[in-house]
Amino acid sequence: MNKRLKLGSLFAISTMYVSSVLAITVTDKANKLAQENIIIDSHIDVPYRLEEKWVDVTKATEDGDFDYPRAKQGGLNAPFMSIYIPASLDNSANSTKLADKLIDYVEAIVGRAPDKFAIANSTTEVEQQFAKGLISLPLGMENGSPIQGDLANLQHFYERGIRYITLAHSQANHIADSSYDLRRKWKGLSPFGKELVAEMNKVGVLIDISHVSDAAFYQALEISKTPVIASHSSLRAFTPGFERNMDDDMIKALGKNGGVIQINFGSTFVTKRANVWSKKRSADQKKAAEELGKDSDEFKSFSTKYAEENPLPYATLDSVLDHIDHVVKLIGIDHVGIGSDFDGVGDSLPTDLKDVSAYPNLIQGLLNRGYSDAHIIQILSGNFMRVWKANEDYAAKH
Template identity: 70%
Template sequence: MKGRFPLSTCALAITALFSTFTLSEETKTYSASQQAKNIAKETIIVDGHIDVPYRVKEKWVDVTKATEGGDFDYPRAVEGGLNAPFMSIYVPASLDNSPESTQLAHELIDSVEAIVARAPDKFAIAKSPSQVKMQFEKGLISLPMGMENGSPIQGDLANLNDFYERGIRYITLAHSQANHISDSSYDLRRKWKGLSPFGKTLVTEMNNIGIMLDISHVSDDAFYQVIEITKTPVIASHSSLRRFTPGFERNMDDDMIKALGKNGGVIMINFGSSFVTKAAGQWRTGLTNARKALIEKEGEDSPKLATFDEDYRKKVPYPYSTLDEVLDHIDHVVKLVGVDHVGIGSDYDGVGDSLPIGLKDVASFPNLVQGLLDRGYERQDIEKILSGNLLRVWQQVEDYAAAH
């Protein structure tokens, strides 16, 4: 998650991998067949959430070329068949209720436009499903944009219109703290007991203008209030299932997924290990508690803090999740509400060195396709998971706005 994993550690995940990985405790390897590679190449792949803009803000790299670190660049996207990644316009909660949040959002949109300007033969902004499809036919990677944290709206619907005009096509209502729109799943204060009065108005306005509602990060009460108010399907752009991570409210429970299915929406599965397995979340808690204990013992100036995370990882190895466990999340959604309501929201470049074995970067999508084939999914259903479901919701949101 942003602010919790140093981006530099992503380099540790980029090994000689692209389509084959070996499990440390098993002899099993993940490798993609030619059939899986062909499906990945021939199908639009929409990833609901990739944090390239904030990554290049923190440390600039040219993702139109191969990069040493991170999870995304043009050559690896081509290798994996990824051709419609939503660029996350992520604004930290620390900037909530400040003009700086609005400014940062515009600067991050500028950075996406700059990527396209540097390589118009490789990338293109996408503001509609039809543009994604047209650009796919031209061999271009589409860069639609979603705003992670509604803070930059600052309670002003003129800002909502500005961001729509610049290409924002979903808004994650809150992030790690309650803002002026909604309570957050991470924030125990429950300031609004769901949505704020402005937040309730915003849901209707987003419906009317044609921006998808993203309920990742919001509290359970806020989720159900969105579902009650909205006239269009909603998305969870990068969330996984609480069934596999008990107590982790950032993920969705079975009742929420059923409500999402009834709404016609899509949950887009997050690949971060702590979203996928209970063990990874417990490891993170253990790290936090150990750091607190060191600070209590030796103070904030302890020299051990400089290398604490690295030292802790050596003593207590990180329990990476696996591609198979990610597939378990997809399977469970399909069993609950059907294949029409699940997609992919990897959180690449946003979860640092916590990605599953078999899904270490954007070159790994053929492995995911292979896993789905191995579990008996037909090609038409794989195509729904890879992009069809999200493109359907996006089109429905556009159609509603056009009629209102």
Template identity: 60%
Template sequence: MNKPLILGLVGALSLTTAAVAQEYTASERAHRIAQDNLIIDTHIDVPYRLNKDWEDVTRATKRGDFDYPRAKQGGLNVPFMSVYIPAQLEQTPGASYQLAHQLIDSMEALAWRAPQKFAMAYSVDQVMQQQERGVISIALGMENGSPIEGDINNLYEFYNRGIRYITLAHSQSNHISDSSYDVRRQWNGLSPFGKELVKEMNNVGVMIDISHVSDEAFWQAVEISKVPVIASHSSLRRYTPGFERNMSDEMIKGLAKNGGVIMINFGSSFVTQQANRYGDIVRKQIAAINEQYGEGSEEAEKRIAEVRAKNPFPFATLEEVLNHIDHVKNLVGIEYIGIGSDYDGVGDSLPVGLKDVSTYPNLVQGLLDRGYSEEEIEKILYKNFVRVWREVETYAAKH
């Protein structure tokens, strides 16, 4: 979830989506690959979306990027639903813990209400069994470790509730780790508790997610972990220079050496430099207008509308997302790439051709067009991540 960069721009983005004319059409072969194979997407923000704006996602919805009909259309079998915890809640004791349990409850309720469509998934084997039954497996990842609240017992509790990865921090540094978005580096990486938490996550069987953390925290987590780690929803800094939230080439090499996987984020601000910098540029212009004419004044609103009309959001494209995949493949190999779309977490900033969970066949078609074999595509869709998940399960079983 990229709320600090995206949500303030939703009003402007909605004005420009219809202006995008480019279309993508997946072939019958691409649809077959999407339907015949597992598709695991490790970051979809449905729980927080429904917490703020409830809809019945067992049916087609008017809003959002995910619902059951679109998921089935796209071939999505295993959405890792993000238990997203806003960073500021850490300042209120108990608030992160409370929200995390509520969001987990909401996903359990979804599976209970529609057992012919959804089922909770706590292991690789369970995912495979439920694929055979034709239901969508709801797996859980915690985006922001603040609900742990400095107590290892809470790690065990959340594992027992189904959490299978934890993003160590989010948009602010917390009691576990420094954040890539936060200029304060209070720990110079992981906190002492964070280092112990990483070890215990290995022992329990919770995957370590290094999306959102600072570079120093990434390197420390990779060094400490005895099993591969994941970046559940990150893309490449090569295409967004200076954006620490994405991964550098050296970090990707370190991740591959660790055996981990980078799950490519689809959000336009993660994919292209132009989209990444759009928010800052437009916000500065709007701030100047508000200062000159008075925030909320008729003249200010008129001029802000003109700024947005003249500066439509520069949506990324499917082709540019594929460039990220190509680069990781060329840099370290096909074995370290997966999908972490950030659907329902990046507002209306998704690329042309990848607007919701029905569009995974477009991604498959793009990979076919670039010469990827079906075996390579299967690795990206699920096999690489399943390898990591099984290694984490196996290590925990021994410890």
């Protein structure tokens, strides 16, 4: 299991607790849709997983959510590799070094298996590589810290393949405020952040508003001349008070912008019950640290004991489908997609959506809810490709 768990998700959860799995019958039609169409998942945390422990994902792996055999089984052929930079490295040259290192890992995956994988720098390359039977690996940077206030670094990372940047992560950085950071240093975007958004439009790097504060979201939309993305966010309507998710007004604004929200699968992102569980667990952990001391044996066993005594109430496939339905009812079919956060939310994934082999389950769920083939294809990749192409076209003209 990946030990790097983002704020708003879980810390390590004991695998001794196994949730009940809701069986879903996947039809040949669902499998065919998965295998015959481009599937873009806009946020998978393989590179940082490899930073913590190198494994060869070109072959079957014992842990994690992604490897080549499971991707092929699920029909996944265009997963964005997240170049995740912890907020602890903000304002440090190490953030830029780590970003380059994580990109090197993705290039190493391709180098090990050029018959299986290829870097994708454009929508055209995704389409061409899909036709060849290759899995495309486009890149997105999670946390703009490596830009270091220097637009030359934006160009550097564009040339290395970065095609979206999540402006901030769990703390305010030099670009934007974070939804998790209550200090609101910039009251939205910093002066440099506003300059960066405009320059990202010109270069052809998509603006990702996942993780940022509400004020930063609206300011980014006001400045951007192109549609933006939420690469791995879900809906606040289902998790009241959780600013990391988007509320209905933000979703409507995203629709007017022409953008797309890519739904995060993590249980704490998609159900109120799991979200409340996560907040209580964090509070209980903080209290235990104060009472027991962080270096004590009792505190070190906190996660395992807590999970045994208070198991996570896992979300289900239907929970994720409810988020997709809500977006469609609110602003239409053109603005929703998949941003699972596989390998980034630890053991908090819903039943029937536990790894990258599970996209046919999602497709079957959509079929069961009455979605047409054409609309499902939009959700799988069409909507994201439209936004990506719009950014490419704008950059070509500017």
